[in-house]
Amino acid sequence: MLHWFNQKFLSPKxxxxxxxxxxxxxxxxxxxxFGYGLIAGLFFAPADYQQGDGFRIIYVHVxxxxxxxxxxxxxxxxxxxxxxxxxxxxxxxxxxxxxxxAWFTFLALVTGSIWGKPMWGTWWIWDARLTSVLILLxxxxxxxxxxxxxxxxxxxxxxxxxxxxxxxxxxPIIHYSVIWWNTLHQGPTISQFATPSIAPSMLYPLLAxxxxxxxxxxxxxxxxxxxxxLLREIKSQWTKEVLCYDY
Amino acid sequence: xxSLQPNKLTIDNLAFERNNQFxxxxxxxxxxxxxxxxVRGANGSGKSTLLRMLxxxxxxxxxxILWQDKSICQHRDAxxxxxxxxxxxxxxKHSLTVYENLQLHAALMTNKPExxxxxxxxxxxxxxxxxxxxxxxxxxxxxxxxxxxxxLLHPIPLWILDEPTTALDADGQALLGHLLKxxxxxxxxxxxxxxxxxxxxxxxxxIYLGEQHV
Amino acid sequence: MTINQLIxxxxxxxxxxxxxxxxxxxxxxxxxxxxxxxxRVKKMIQQYWAQPSKLT
Amino acid sequence: xxxxxxxxxxxxxxxxxRQAFSWLTPLLFFVIxxxxxxxxxxxxxxxxxxxxxxxxxxxxxxxxxxSIGNIFxxxxxxxxxDLLLLSPVPLxxxxxCKVFSHWMTNCLPLILISPLLGLLLHLNAHExxxxxxxxxxxxxxxxxxGAIGAALIVGIRGHGLLLPILIMPLYIPVxxxxxxxxxxxxxxxxxxGYFAIMGALILLSLASAPxxxxxxxxxxxNQ
Numbered sequence: 001m002l003h004w005f006n007q008k009f010l011s012p013k014x015x016x017x018x019x020x021x022x023x024x025x026x027x028x029x030x031x032x033x034f035g036y037g038l039i040a041g042l043f044f045a046p047a048d049y050q051q052g053d054g055f056r057i058i059y060v061h062v063x064x065x066x067x068x069x070x071x072x073x074x075x076x077x078x079x080x081x082x083x084x085x086x087x088x089x090x091x092x093x094x095x096x097x098x099x100x101x102a103w104f105t106f107l108a109l110v111t112g113s114i115w116g117k118p119m120w121g122t123w124w125i126w127d128a129r130l131t132s133v134l135i136l137l138x139x140x141x142x143x144x145x146x147x148x149x150x151x152x153x154x155x156x157x158x159x160x161x162x163x164x165x166x167x168x169x170x171x172p173i174i175h176y177s178v179i180w181w182n183t184l185h186q187g188p189t190i191s192q193f194a195t196p197s198i199a200p201s202m203l204y205p206l207l208a209x210x211x212x213x214x215x216x217x218x219x220x221x222x223x224x225x226x227x228x229x230l231l232r233e234i235k236s237q238w239t240k241e242v243l244c245y246d247y
Numbered sequence: 248x249x250s251l252q253p254n255k256l257t258i259d260n261l262a263f264e265r266n267n268q269f270x271x272x273x274x275x276x277x278x279x280x281x282x283x284x285x286v287r288g289a290n291g292s293g294k295s296t297l298l299r300m301l302x303x304x305x306x307x308x309x310x311x312i313l314w315q316d317k318s319i320c321q322h323r324d325a326x327x328x329x330x331x332x333x334x335x336x337x338x339x340k341h342s343l344t345v346y347e348n349l350q351l352h353a354a355l356m357t358n359k360p361e362x363x364x365x366x367x368x369x370x371x372x373x374x375x376x377x378x379x380x381x382x383x384x385x386x387x388x389x390x391x392x393x394x395x396x397x398x399l400l401h402p403i404p405l406w407i408l409d410e411p412t413t414a415l416d417a418d419g420q421a422l423l424g425h426l427l428k429x430x431x432x433x434x435x436x437x438x439x440x441x442x443x444x445x446x447x448x449x450x451x452x453x454i455y456l457g458e459q460h461v
Numbered sequence: 462m463t464i465n466q467l468i469x470x471x472x473x474x475x476x477x478x479x480x481x482x483x484x485x486x487x488x489x490x491x492x493x494x495x496x497x498x499x500x501r502v503k504k505m506i507q508q509y510w511a512q513p514s515k516l517t
Numbered sequence: 518x519x520x521x522x523x524x525x526x527x528x529x530x531x532x533x534x535r536q537a538f539s540w541l542t543p544l545l546f547f548v549i550x551x552x553x554x555x556x557x558x559x560x561x562x563x564x565x566x567x568x569x570x571x572x573x574x575x576x577x578x579x580x581x582x583x584s585i586g587n588i589f590x591x592x593x594x595x596x597x598x599d600l601l602l603l604s605p606v607p608l609x610x611x612x613x614c615k616v617f618s619h620w621m622t623n624c625l626p627l628i629l630i631s632p633l634l635g636l637l638l639h640l641n642a643h644e645x646x647x648x649x650x651x652x653x654x655x656x657x658x659x660x661x662x663g664a665i666g667a668a669l670i671v672g673i674r675g676h677g678l679l680l681p682i683l684i685m686p687l688y689i690p691v692x693x694x695x696x697x698x699x700x701x702x703x704x705x706x707x708x709x710g711y712f713a714i715m716g717a718l719i720l721l722s723l724a725s726a727p728x729x730x731x732x733x734x735x736x737x738x739n740q
Binding site: 302304324327328330331332334335336337338339340341342343347350351352353354355356357358359381 | 518520521522524525528531532535536591594595596597599600601602603604605606735
């Protein structure tokens with residue numbers, strides 16, 4: 001049953017054609033959300049009463065941090081699908097997600113750091129959130145490093161899956177221990193997002209940006225997965241046929 | 248050594264590819280109690296890979312391996328208890344003595360290591376004079392003999408030996424032939440990768456890997 | 462509201478515009494590499510099928 | 518089954534003891550790294566007492582990371598790993614056996630010498646007590662998690678610095694709770710609660726790590 005489902009819907013070829021037809025929609029959704037979020041966030045949302053216009057960094061910092069976390073959970077799910085059900089495209093999804101996730105994590109760190117300069121007067125502060133994101137970056141980089149040194153395709157998929165699973169088990173533990181460590185050391189207690197109720201005019205652009213980041217992830221994921229699929233299936237006849245219609 | 252249950256190993260259309268190139272494919276054979284299979288081929292033709300696949304370490308990309316008509320993918324653990332694998336490296340810990348190595352191997356097979364049993368095995372492969380020497384001081388041939396001694400600890404139907412004759416002297420090769428014959432007449436089966444033709448035994452099958460022999 | 466005010470962002474202009482620039486840069490890198498990779502893969506496949514004897 | 522597990526463990530420990538360098542090197546590394554810090558920071562008693570938990574824990578972490586990377590290396594080179602995989606004994610138990618013997622030979626010496634290093638860094642009796650208990654509770658977790666990484670890289674040549682990248686982020690909770698406990702001890706706060714948390718970490722890693730290590734080993738031998 002599962003095998004049949006795998007053959008029918010999760011075969012690389014089906015995935016390739018389906019995702020190709022979905023791609024324009026994702027691009028359109030990304031452009032819409034990103035355009036609205038960018039303009040509304042930068043120009044129409046009112047300035048924060050504490051942070052002034054400086055808070056506008058939130059519209060890239062929070063979505064990138066959120067997307068980075070979300071992508072890691074996508075990776076973990078794909079890892080389970082790879083290891084237990086041996087679904088090929090899950091493995092491809094995992095390794096593609098890792099790259100994008102690492103980029104988003106990097107983005108969250110850099111934007112967080114730039115935000116820190118006007119708010120705290122320093123480029124880096126060991127607050128719980130930034131530290132967690134930093135560790136998340138290490139987890140991503142560890143995954144990528146391991147996958148890059150293994151030559152055999154199947155082993156690379158499975159070894160990566162194990163790392164992703166170990167990471168996702170540990171991530172909550174790391175996160176809470178970092179929070180606990182932060183309170184223990186009585187660090188700066190300025191929380192970036194302490195505002196209890198956020199005005200809708202500030203919130204909607206944020207939600208739009210989060211959606212935009214996730215759509216962007218989907219777009220890059222599809223492109224990256226298609227490349228991987230073509231490389232892996234280079235010997236199948238369909239790769240030749242599919243490319244005739246492609247852009 | 249008591250007789251073994253009648254067993255059956257069937258290989259159907261086995262294939263292995265790496266980096267989009269087939270190392271081998273369409274490997275078919277069937278082995279029954281008392282059969283010996285020689286795998287021959289040039290260096291790099293995939294002999295070791297095939298043997299590791301038959302031992303259940305590597306998954307085949309195509310085809311099936313059936314043990315007693317059951318696929319080993321589903322029953323790998325049960326299957327792997329039915330085989331001895333002797334690879335390029337003999338699985339010998341260099342800092343242990345010959346005797347201790349066999350003790351360890353027996354423990355890994357969940358055998359109760361009886362001293363006499365171990366001593367007999369050591370004697371059979373003619374290592375008694377070094378039985379309390381650390382393996383690091385042994386020669387390559389002696390290590391190989393020690394590897395062979397492991398096969399004698401516990402009667403197991405399928406032997407998979409990867410180039411067992413390397414490093415063995417004439418006596419050692421004769422010993423190997425003798426042990427194999429004994430194993431086969433007891434109803435065992437063996438798969439051997441080799442460059443040389445072994446002393447012909449009854450029921451010997453041969454497959455060639457690589458292009459030049461087809 | 463002048464253009465200058467927009468760019469200045471209440472004194473935070475430098476930080477904000479750097480942040481958004483970096484974001485766009487990261488997005489651009491990701492897009493560029495995946496499209497570039499696609500071209501490379503496409504070429505590889507064309508070469509693969511252009512080889513005279515392909516039995517599989 | 519248990520008699521064979523016992524035999525395997527005994528032989529593992531025997532092997533390590535015969536190669537003195539394999540258990541002495543991490544110990545010496547640990548001692549030397551700890552001794553470097555007073556030289557770098559200056560002989561200020563208060564300062565050393567304040568940073569002592571961090572120094573000892575980071576040094577212990579690095580020493581264990583160094584030694585755990587080799588836990589399956591010689592096994593793979595000697596073909597012994599194949600035998601482990603073929604054995605009727607569940608791989609999870611064999612891994613547990615190996616990790617336990619690694620802990621006995623590589624971590625226990627560190628723990629035994631740590632009070633001495635604590636003296637060098639001016640820890641008082643209460644802090645010494647906290648140090649020993651936290652190391653006793655924390656090092657098994659480090660060994661167990663490290664084994665996963667070691668198994669993943671077992672077939673890879675020239676992996677050098679890959680293991681720290683893979684494993685270090687996972688060591689962070691142990692590091693945080695280990696040093697946190699000692700800071701609480703330094704401030705004369707009750708520390709039993711911290712011990713409980715570290716105990717929970719041990720249980721969690723005991724439940725998951727050997728299984729994942731076994732999986733990783735099955736992949737590793739393919740290479």
